[in-house]
Amino acid sequence: MRRVVITGVGAVSSLGNTWAEVEASLRAGKNKVRVFEAWNEIEGLNTRLGAPADFIAPNYPRKKLRSMGRVSVMSVYATERALAQAGLSDDACLTDGSTGVSYGSCIGTPGDVPALSKVVTDKTTVDLTASTYLRTMTHTATVNIGMFFGMTGRIIPTASACTSGSQGIGYAYEAIKYGLQNVMVAGGAEEFHVTPIAVFDTLFATSTRNDSPELTPRPFDKERDGLVIGEGACSLILEEYEHARARGANILGEVVGYGTNSDGAHVTEPKAETMARAMQLALDDAGLDAAAIDYVNAHGTATAKGDIAETRATENTVGKDKPFSSLKSYIGHTLGACGALEAWMTLEMMRSGWFAPTINLQNPDPECGALDYLMGSGRELDAEYAMSNNFAFGGVNTSLIIKRL
Numbered sequence: 001m002r003r004v005v006i007t008g009v010g011a012v013s014s015l016g017n018t019w020a021e022v023e024a025s026l027r028a029g030k031n032k033v034r035v036f037e038a039w040n041e042i043e044g045l046n047t048r049l050g051a052p053a054d055f056i057a058p059n060y061p062r063k064k065l066r067s068m069g070r071v072s073v074m075s076v077y078a079t080e081r082a083l084a085q086a087g088l089s090d091d092a093c094l095t096d097g098s099t100g101v102s103y104g105s106c107i108g109t110p111g112d113v114p115a116l117s118k119v120v121t122d123k124t125t126v127d128l129t130a131s132t133y134l135r136t137m138t139h140t141a142t143v144n145i146g147m148f149f150g151m152t153g154r155i156i157p158t159a160s161a162c163t164s165g166s167q168g169i170g171y172a173y174e175a176i177k178y179g180l181q182n183v184m185v186a187g188g189a190e191e192f193h194v195t196p197i198a199v200f201d202t203l204f205a206t207s208t209r210n211d212s213p214e215l216t217p218r219p220f221d222k223e224r225d226g227l228v229i230g231e232g233a234c235s236l237i238l239e240e241y242e243h244a245r246a247r248g249a250n251i252l253g254e255v256v257g258y259g260t261n262s263d264g265a266h267v268t269e270p271k272a273e274t275m276a277r278a279m280q281l282a283l284d285d286a287g288l289d290a291a292a293i294d295y296v297n298a299h300g301t302a303t304a305k306g307d308i309a310e311t312r313a314t315e316n317t318v319g320k321d322k323p324f325s326s327l328k329s330y331i332g333h334t335l336g337a338c339g340a341l342e343a344w345m346t347l348e349m350m351r352s353g354w355f356a357p358t359i360n361l362q363n364p365d366p367e368c369g370a371l372d373y374l375m376g377s378g379r380e381l382d383a384e385y386a387m388s389n390n391f392a393f394g395g396v397n398t399s400l401i402i403k404r405l
Helices: 019-028 037-041 070-086 110-121 132-136 140-149 161-177 194-202 241-246 272-286 304-318 335-352
Strands: 004-013 099-104 155-157 183-190 232-240 253-262 295-297 323-325 385-392 396-404
Touching: 004 070, 004 161, 004 241, 004 335, 019 335, 070 140, 070 183, 070 232, 099 140, 099 161, 110 132, 110 194, 132 140, 140 155, 140 183, 155 161, 161 183, 161 232, 161 253, 161 335, 161 385, 161 396, 183 335, 232 241, 232 335, 253 272, 253 335, 272 304, 272 385, 272 396, 295 335, 304 385, 335 385, 335 396
Parallel strands: 099 155, 099 183, 295 323, 295 385
Antiparallel strands: 004 232, 004 253, 183 232, 253 396, 385 396
16 A cells, blocks of 8 residues: 655635635634625525635636636636645646546536526526536536646546545545555635525524624534535645655645545434444544544534534544544635645644634533533644544545644
8 A cells, every 4th residue: 555645735715825824814713704795685595604715816828717617716726836835837747647636516616507597497598608517517626627737647526515625635545545646636626606505594504693703603512503604625736655755745744544434324414323434434544543643623514413423423433532623613614625625724733733723612512522622722732643524415424534744
């Protein structure tokens, strides 16, 4: 089995696009949730809250932009920055078949969907273009990354809702570990749009603290009232260890374990037993005992059943004494991007030795698992191994284990 290291990262998030910006925001202890008064006109919508990224698209060639909606542009931008940090921007490995893409998002670019719908609702194709489907397809970010940089290796789209980004990393890790590729672009992205927000709202899963956006979401707190949708993208460059060493790459960290499975029970009600099993699969893959884990980055959406199932699964798998926090309290739920953004931020917190608390968490729900919840001003930790977990609609569970180098 080959070792898999991280040699570059690029990101777009509501906290900023660099670790310096993100860390400053985390230390400030304030979220990026905003109120959208324009949604008042949407009948039946209860929430007015969201956390979009402050992202302006670069001036890419028009020909390349034709097939790209916002989600793809953010993904390409994040990948461009990641390749630059890894020192691979002009490397021959990008086009010789040894580099692939494993990347996820939920729904492509929702703003182009009405043009498709009008074929049925209005009996017209007036708004359709040759690129409409290319921007809305669930694997739009994955293939646009590959085309933009001329990559000819494996293309692995991971459209698995909230585990899209973490599965993107996990399957890229496996592709390298088992000798199928030397380098992989891995991650996920999601653009901000009211339609997925409306979907969660109909499930009564969204926060409606419309008068106090700074106080929500509040994962694990007994006063939590639901999630807030965010936006972002994150690309990690995963590379075979010897390949990275041979070219003198700066190694940021190592992916040492990955586990994924399915609840096999219910589309929207999580199952603690199979969540715990995914974490154990990651530990087994890494060859580690639970005692080796120094920090757990939670999925932590601030939904009633999700928080309870996740925390109980975590307690049963890694124990009660593990420092535990959710970054969604700052950036909201970024859907297809969350697994990648949270894995990256976890890695950077390991490298800095300071771990962000769950903001707005004041009184942990007694129904949640007994864990060492990080609250208040954060904590300094010397962490060698961290676990980052994500769980999705459809009962998809993922767990990643990252090692600090």
